[in-house]
Amino acid sequence: ADISTTLAGVKLPNLLFNASGVCCQTEADLKLMVESESGSLITKSATYEQRDGNPSPRYNPLPGGIGSINSMGLPNEGYEYYLNYAKNYDYSSKKPLFISLSGLSLADNVKMCEAFVAADLPCVLEINYSCPNVPGKPQMGYDFEAMEHSLSVLAPIINKPFGIKLPPYFDIAHFDQAAAVFNKFDNLAFVTCINSVGNGLAIDFETEEALIKPKDGFGGLGGLMILNTALANVNAFHRRLPGKQIIGVGGVVSGKEAFLHVLAGASAVQIGTTLKEEGPAVFARVAKELSDIMIAKGYKTLEDFRGKVKTL
Ligand SMILES: O=C(O)c1[nH]c(=O)[nH]c(=O)c1Cl
Numbered sequence: 424a425d426i427s428t429t430l431a432g433v434k435l436p437n438l439l440f441n442a443s444g445v446c447c448q449t450e451a452d453l454k455l456m457v458e459s460e461s462g463s464l465i466t467k468s469a470t471y472e473q474r475d476g477n478p479s480p481r482y483n484p485l486p487g488g489i490g491s492i493n494s495m496g497l498p499n500e501g502y503e504y505y506l507n508y509a510k511n512y513d514y515s516s517k518k519p520l521f522i523s524l525s526g527l528s529l530a531d532n533v534k535m536c537e538a539f540v541a542a543d544l545p546c547v548l549e550i551n552y553s554c555p556n557v558p559g560k561p562q563m564g565y566d567f568e569a570m571e572h573s574l575s576v577l578a579p580i581i582n583k584p585f586g587i588k589l590p591p592y593f594d595i596a597h598f599d600q601a602a603a604v605f606n607k608f609d610n611l612a613f614v615t616c617i618n619s620v621g622n623g624l625a626i627d628f629e630t631e632e633a634l635i636k637p638k639d640g641f642g643g644l645g646g647l648m649i650l651n652t653a654l655a656n657v658n659a660f661h662r663r664l665p666g667k668q669i670i671g672v673g674g675v676v677s678g679k680e681a682f683l684h685v686l687a688g689a690s691a692v693q694i695g696t697t698l699k700e701e702g703p704a705v706f707a708r709v710a711k712e713l714s715d716i717m718i719a720k721g722y723k724t725l726e727d728f729r730g731k732v733k734t735l
Contacts, residue, residue, distance in 0.1 A: 424718050424722060424723060424724070425723060425724045425725070426439075426462075426710060426714055426717070426725060427462070427724075427725075428462070428690050428691050428725055430519075430547070430612075430668060430690055430691050431547050431585070431612040431613055431668070433519045433545075433547060434517075434519070435462040435519060436462045436517055436518065437460070437461070437462035438462055438681070438685070438690070438725060439460075439461050439462050439463075439681065439691075439692055439693075439694060439706050439709055440456075440461045440463035440464055440692075440693055440694075441461065441464055441465060441694060441698055442645075442672045442693040442695030442698070443465045443467060443468050443521075443523035443549065443551065443588065444467055444468065444495065444523075444695065445694075445695045445696075445698045445699045446698055446702075446703060447467045448466075448467040448499060448500065449500065450508060452467075453466065453508065455702075455703045456703060457516070457518060458703070459703035459704070459706045459707070460706040460710055461518070461706040462518065462691070462706075463518055463520070463691070464518065464520060464521065465520075465521035465523055465693070466505045466508065466509075466520075466522050466523055467498075467499045467500075467505075467523065468497060468499060468523040468524065468525035468551040469500075469502040469504075469505045469522070469524050469535065470497055470499060470526060470527055470531065471501065471526060471527070471531040471534060472501050473500055473501035473504075474496070474498050474499055474501075475498055476495050476496035476497055476498025477495060477496030477498075477556065477558075477638075478636050478637060480634070480635050481494050481495050481635050481636060481637055481642075482495060482635070483634040483635055484696070484699075484700055485625055485634075485646065485648075488647065489646060489648045490644055490645055490646025490647055490648040490649065490696055491644070491645045491646045491695075491699065492625045492634055492635055492642040492643065492644055492645075493635070493643050493645065494635050494636075494637040494641065494642035494643065495556060496556050496558075497525060497556065497557055502524065502535045502538065503538075506538055506539060506542060509522055509539070509544050509546045510542060510544065512544075512546065514544075514546075519545070519547065520545075520547070521546065521547045521548075521549055521586075522539065522546050522547070522548050522549070523549045523588065524536065524539075524548060524549070524550050524551065525550075525551035527557070529572070529573050529576060529577075532550065532577055533577065533580060536548065536550075536577055536581055537580060540580060540581060540582065547584065547585065547586070548585040548586070549585070549586045549587065549588055549615055550577060550585065550586070550587045550588070551587075551588040551618070552564040552573070552588060552589060552590070553588050553589055553590035553617075553618035554618070555590065555618070555621030555622055556638070556642060558637070558638060562590055562621065564618070565590060567600050567601065567604055570604060571604045571607070574605075574607070574608050574611065575607075575608075578608040581610065582610065584610055584612035584613075585612060586611070586612060586614060586615055586670065587611065587615065588615045589614055589615065589616050589617060589618065589656070589660075590617060590618045590621060591616070591617040591618070591620055591621075591649070591652045591653070591656050591673075592656060592659070593652070595659075598656075598660070602659075602660060602663035602664055605660075605664055606663075606664060606667075612667060612668060613667060613668040613690070614667065614668075614669055614670070615670040615672060615693065616653065616656035616669060616670070616671065616672065616673070617649065617652065617656045617657075617673045618643065619643025619644055619645045619695075620643060620644040620645075620649050621643050621644075622638075622641045622642070622643070623642060623643070623644035624639075624640050624642075625640065625642075626640070645695050646674060646695075646696035646697070647674050647680075647696075648674070649673045649674050650674025650680055651674070652673065653671060653673025653674050653684070654671075654673075654674075654683055654684065654687045655687075657669050657671040657684055657688050657689050658687040658688050658730075658732060660688075661687065661688025661689075661730050662688070668690040669688050669690060670690065670691045670692070670693055671685070671687065671688075671689030671691070671692045671693070672692065672693035672695060673695075675692055675693075675694045675697060676697050677708075677709060677712050678708075678710075678711070678712025678713035678714070678715065679712070679716065681712075682713055682716050682717070682728075685725050685728060685729050686728055686730070686731060687730070687732055688730040688732075689729070690725075690729065694706070694709065697709075
């Protein structure tokens with residue numbers, strides 16, 4: 424079946440790619456993504472300066488394959504590394520490049536966006552408003568006024584289609600308030616839902632210890648256990664953002680969850696925890712599983728069922 428898609432006006436040979444943060448911090452990581460069967464790739468969220476991030480252990484899968492917890496602390500090579508990567512990227516490769524930016528201040532986001540705009544590259548920007556793991560930095564995604572102000576500055580600078588990475592919301596009024604902000608920005612072409620469910624706590628039963636070191640063990644939750652929150656956020660914004668697209672992320676362990684994300688309204692699907700645990704071979708597996716599901720259900724393209732979840 425045809426699992427290709429178009430996102431922000433860019434053609435993706437298939438709808439799958441990595442969630443920012445996984446398999447994308449260094450050129451070696453990104454090479455694995457380029458060589459994989461993913462339809463696209465996105466870089467690790469960049470800050471203005473290089474960051475080591477939080478002390479390890481800072482990532483852990485949870486027992487029984489239910490998910491993961493992380494408090495990486497935005498480790499990255501600094502934005503110029505990713506700007507250089509974007510300048511040298513082979514855009515004829517059919518696999519579009521996305522760049523994640525996560526400035527620690529609006530001023531930093533402005534400087535990074537201006538540098539990418541000045542370079543005038545075909546890559547697509549995803550502004551991360553939802554990092555839950557920088558101690559002392561509350562995430563923008565939960566501050567609607569700050570997010571609106573940031574977008575009012577950045578959208579005109581970027582001046583072409585771009586996206587934002589959002590935290591999960593859990594209140595219908597918050598879906599409404601967030602959508603009211605996003606609908607003000609015409610070149611805000613997509614929203615990526617969801618980032619990890621912030622500040623969970625994983626404790627080892629035997630040792631009675633927290634699984635990760637930073638923040639007393641508090642970290643973002645990912646994997647299968649966040650699937651249903653992810654589907655709700657994808658569908659809530661699919662319903663509320665006419666003319667914009669949704670990238671679905673959260674809980675994709677097989678073609679079945681990718682199918683559900685598209686049914687909820689996703690135009691593309693990112694994989695985080697399962698990519699971290701399985702490696703880049705996950706893309707060929709999930710692509711085949713999704714294609715087989717579509718054939719079994721009689722769907723030829725993603726448009727045949729995108730957003731068509733039935734209510735009772
Ligand atoms: O701790 C991180 O680096 C991190 N971890 C996440 O789960 N989401 C993010 O956006 C980031 Cl930036």
